[in-house]
Amino acid sequence: xxxxxxxxxxxxxxxxxxxxxxxxxxxxxxxxxxxxxxxxxxxxxxxxxxxxxxxxxxxxxxxxxxxxxxxxxxxxxxxxxxxxxxxxxxxxxxxxxxxxxxxxxxxxxxxxxxxxxxxxxxxxxxxxxxxxxxxxxxxxxxxxxxxxxxxxxxxxxxxxxxxxxxxxxxxxxxxxxxxxxxxxxxxxxxxxxxxxxxxxxxxxxxxxxxxxxxx
Ligand code: ZN
Numbered sequence: 001x002x003x004x005x006x007x008x009x010x011x012x013x014x015x016x017x018x019x020x021x022x023x024x025x026x027x028x029x030x031x032x033x034x035x036x037x038x039x040x041x042x043x044x045x046x047x048x049x050x051x052x053x054x055x056x057x058x059x060x061x062x063x064x065x066x067x068x069x070x071x072x073x074x075x076x077x078x079x080x081x082x083x084x085x086x087x088x089x090x091x092x093x094x095x096x097x098x099x100x101x102x103x104x105x106x107x108x109x110x111x112x113x114x115x116x117x118x119x120x121x122x123x124x125x126x127x128x129x130x131x132x133x134x135x136x137x138x139x140x141x142x143x144x145x146x147x148x149x150x151x152x153x154x155x156x157x158x159x160x161x162x163x164x165x166x167x168x169x170x171x172x173x174x175x176x177x178x179x180x181x182x183x184x185x186x187x188x189x190x191x192x193x194x195x196x197x198x199x200x201x202x203x204x205x206x207x208x209x210x211x212x213x214x215x
Contacts, residue, residue: 070172096200098160110146114139
């Protein structure tokens with residue numbers, strides 16, 4: 001349980017962060033803030049500062065560009081993440097990966113659990129690990145609980161690519177990076193991704209690089 005003093009410092013830290021305006025600097029792997037447990041959001045910022053912080057996260061995610069961003073990625077150890085995916089992908093990719101458009105949304109104190117045993121494995125990347133992608137097998141369907149930015153309860157089942165995004169972002173709030181769950185032999189530079197592994201599924205990459213995909 002955080003002391004009132006800790007609450008004040010967190011708000012001060014966010015005020016400081018927002019004072020420059022524009023997209024926020026994104027923290028890269030190696031910074032301990034990405035490896036710590038985050039604090040549950042419990043009004044530490046107050047409604048006005050929370051709204052400004054969420055807007056800054058949205059702006060930063062768009063500028064990156066990315067489809068999700070968690071508070072620790074801008075150095076703030078609070079259990080808050082944003083996501084949005086316009087999913088500008090070809091039809092065959094949309095079908096193979098279940099990458100359907102996802103409107104902007106805010107996850108406050110989210111947690112997830114798998115729904116059923118199905119797993120899906122695809123390349124993914126992280127704004128905190130720039131330049132690289134790797135294959136992660138994740139639950140194909142998850143139940144996400146938590147709240148939105150207005151404190152309204154969230155209890156929703158996600159499938160396809162949105163399920164991948166909510167798992168990736170919620171993991172950030174537990175100090176977990178996608179690399180912790182990735183197939184190490186799948187690690188590929190963005191250049192290799194563009195040159196070789198742009199197919200809708202990682203089947204060819206698995207055969208060529210020597211890693212397993214879920215049955
Ligand atoms: Zn990430």
